[in-house]
Structure formats: C-alpha cells, structure tokens
Amino acid sequence: MDIDKQDVLKNIIGKLHAGASPESVKQEFLREFGSVSAEDLAAAEKKLMEEGMKLEQVQKLCDVHAFVFEDNLQAVHSSKKVDSIPGHPAFVFKGENAGLTAFLDKEFEPALHAYAADGTESNKEDLMQAVKSLSKLHLHYQRKENLFFPYLEKAGITAPPKVMWGVDDEIRSLWKGVLAYLPSKGKAVLPDVEKLLAQVRSMITKENNILTPMLLENMDAEDWLTVARDSADIGYCFNGGIEGASPSDALTWYRWNASLSGKEDVLEQEGDRVILPSGTLSLEELTSMLNTMPADITFVGKDDKVRYFSEGKERVFPRTRSIIGRDVAHCHPPKSLHVVEKLVEEFKQGKKDEESFWLQRGSAFVLIRYYAVRSEKGEYLGVMEVTEEISSLRSLEGNKLLSD
Numbered sequence: 001m002d003i004d005k006q007d008v009l010k011n012i013i014g015k016l017h018a019g020a021s022p023e024s025v026k027q028e029f030l031r032e033f034g035s036v037s038a039e040d041l042a043a044a045e046k047k048l049m050e051e052g053m054k055l056e057q058v059q060k061l062c063d064v065h066a067f068v069f070e071d072n073l074q075a076v077h078s079s080k081k082v083d084s085i086p087g088h089p090a091f092v093f094k095g096e097n098a099g100l101t102a103f104l105d106k107e108f109e110p111a112l113h114a115y116a117a118d119g120t121e122s123n124k125e126d127l128m129q130a131v132k133s134l135s136k137l138h139l140h141y142q143r144k145e146n147l148f149f150p151y152l153e154k155a156g157i158t159a160p161p162k163v164m165w166g167v168d169d170e171i172r173s174l175w176k177g178v179l180a181y182l183p184s185k186g187k188a189v190l191p192d193v194e195k196l197l198a199q200v201r202s203m204i205t206k207e208n209n210i211l212t213p214m215l216l217e218n219m220d221a222e223d224w225l226t227v228a229r230d231s232a233d234i235g236y237c238f239n240g241g242i243e244g245a246s247p248s249d250a251l252t253w254y255r256w257n258a259s260l261s262g263k264e265d266v267l268e269q270e271g272d273r274v275i276l277p278s279g280t281l282s283l284e285e286l287t288s289m290l291n292t293m294p295a296d297i298t299f300v301g302k303d304d305k306v307r308y309f310s311e312g313k314e315r316v317f318p319r320t321r322s323i324i325g326r327d328v329a330h331c332h333p334p335k336s337l338h339v340v341e342k343l344v345e346e347f348k349q350g351k352k353d354e355e356s357f358w359l360q361r362g363s364a365f366v367l368i369r370y371y372a373v374r375s376e377k378g379e380y381l382g383v384m385e386v387t388e389e390i391s392s393l394r395s396l397e398g399n400k401l402l403s404d
Contacts, residue, residue: 046159055162055334086244087253089227095245096140097204099238112193119187131178136237141168143234147227148215150326155218166334171199228254230320295388300328302382316366316387347372348380365391
C-alpha cells in the first residue's frame, strides 16, 4: 500500500477516533481501497503503529473492516480452503462461531428482549443465565490468542493480532461488568448487555472474514497440526451438535493427520544423558521432573523469545507449543504489555532480579513470580516465570515434620 493510501487510512482512523460511526466512513473506505486484501490492510496498520499511532486508535478501524469484508472480501486461493474440511482447526473455529451465533439468536437475544419488555425477576434470571453461558466464549478467544496469533506474528503480521486482542479484552470487560451488576442494577445495565451482544456479533464477522483468510494464507499443514494438537488443552465452546466441528471431530482429524505425517508425540532424545554441574539426568527424567513440579515454568531467552514451558497436569494458565519462538510482547494482552516490557528492561539493566504479582480467582489464589536468569558472570540470559496456585499454602500454620 503506497504512502498516499496510508494517509487516507490515517485520516479515516482520525475520523473514527473523533466519534464518527463505522457506517459513516464505509463508503469512503470502499471508494479509496476497493477490494484491498486483509494482508495489505495489516501491513498499513503496522506501519501506522510504528509511526506512533496508538493501538486504541487503530482498534477503532476494526469495525470498518467487518463492514467492508462482509461484502468485499478478496477470494482466498481454493487450494488453501482447508476451513471446509470437517475436524480441521479452521473448520472447528468457524463451527464454534456458527454455534455461538445460534446461541445468540435463540437464547441470548430473546432473553434480553423479554427482560427489556417485561422486567420480571424470572426474565432477569433467564437473561442472567444466558450471560453466564457466554463465559465459555473465553476458551474460543484463548485459542485464537495463544494458537493462531503466533503464526501471524511469525509472518510479520503483528498489528491485527494486537488490535483483535484489545477488542477481545473489551468484550471480556463488558461481560464481567454485566455479570457483576445485572443482579443488583437490573434494567440500568441493559445498554451494556446490548453493547456486549453487538461486540460479540461483530467479532464473529471479523474472525470469519478477516482473521481466517489471513490464517489460511500464512499457515502450512504442520502449523495446523500443531494447533490441532494443542487446542484440546485450552478447550472448545458452542460447537456441540455442529456437524464436523465437535471436539471428537477435531480429535479424529488430528490423530489421522498426525499418523499420516509421522508427527505423533514422541520423546525426542539427543544423547542419553543431560550433564549438569550438580548431576546428570536422562532427557525423560528431566522432562518428567519439570512437569511434576507444583508450578508452571516458562523461560524467555535474552532475545525476548519464548524458549520453554513446563507441561504439568494442572496448569494455571494455558500454554501451547505454538508459542515457542514467539516474542514475549505478543504473549500478553495490550493493556498489560507496558508492565511486561518495563519489567524485562529492568531485568536486562540489572535494576531488578525478581518481581511478584498475585490475583484471586474465585477460591483460587494465584502467585506469579518473575526472575532474571543470569550466568555465573552475571550475564543476562533471560526471564523465568513461575506461576502457582497457592490457596492451600496460605492456611498453613504450626509445623508438620518428617519426624511427625
């Protein structure tokens, strides 16, 4: 996209930031850009962000994409239409959106309209249940952010994932607010419920018409196999009864294609032992030991790329193998990115050696600790993140000794 077109795009974003609606600039967008591809738009957005435009401003263009690409999407090459294959991760992802649309049409929106028309306690409870059911959407967004986005980033497409993740967080925030205040504030919360519904519907359009074509253009068969393998670790939603998109369909597709490609999980060994200064371990012993620890461990190298994470049975946060090699800046929501970048920089400069954060999740209490990893000479090697659910430890008192 040439500089003149980038200026036009910048002008449109400025209008949106000033309060113009996506509908009002749609015709201008179509007139100037016609059938521009999602990839060209992604490159232009990246350029604008590199020039200093804030993510929140670029994010406002996301709704214009949805309007335009609903009717004007450039065709994806037929050889890459793997999203039409039952069980394929792209097919499952779109199937979830079909199931989500059906839920919104048949349950969520009718419950909203019924409560708006007749605000009885029964109708409010029906709407509350529909809002609670929407919580499963988080799994869909987590797979998108942790499995799909890394492949776009590896292809140099960084702006759309950041923008879309920011919108995901807006949806999550809206959902939490409705869930918290609907019981006590009743109809006063309905504008937020309507906004939540609109945002979720808009994201469905963006995923189907913008995200999926970019994924099909930038992921190969091995990439999709990795996504299929890791998807079950995060989970699925709204795909029950969707022909070809159920968890069993996804598992069947993975097992069949993994066996054909020879990519079934096997323990890879390089030599018999791992020799360490304080002892030696077989690769199997070392892997099993790290996965048995009561905490999740993630290591980010000095180049800010994810190098390793443990794979224990009970993980606090989802980690998938597709993040290996991913820039740590892309592993966090936009709203917390500045904190991560500041902390890593302080580790590199030697200003800090560790930092801790914690959060309450229902009855669970999660402790997240970051450590600067340094060589014996003090050279910075990277960052280790240790995450542990410690609610059971907080109540310990007195002593429990081996001699007891």
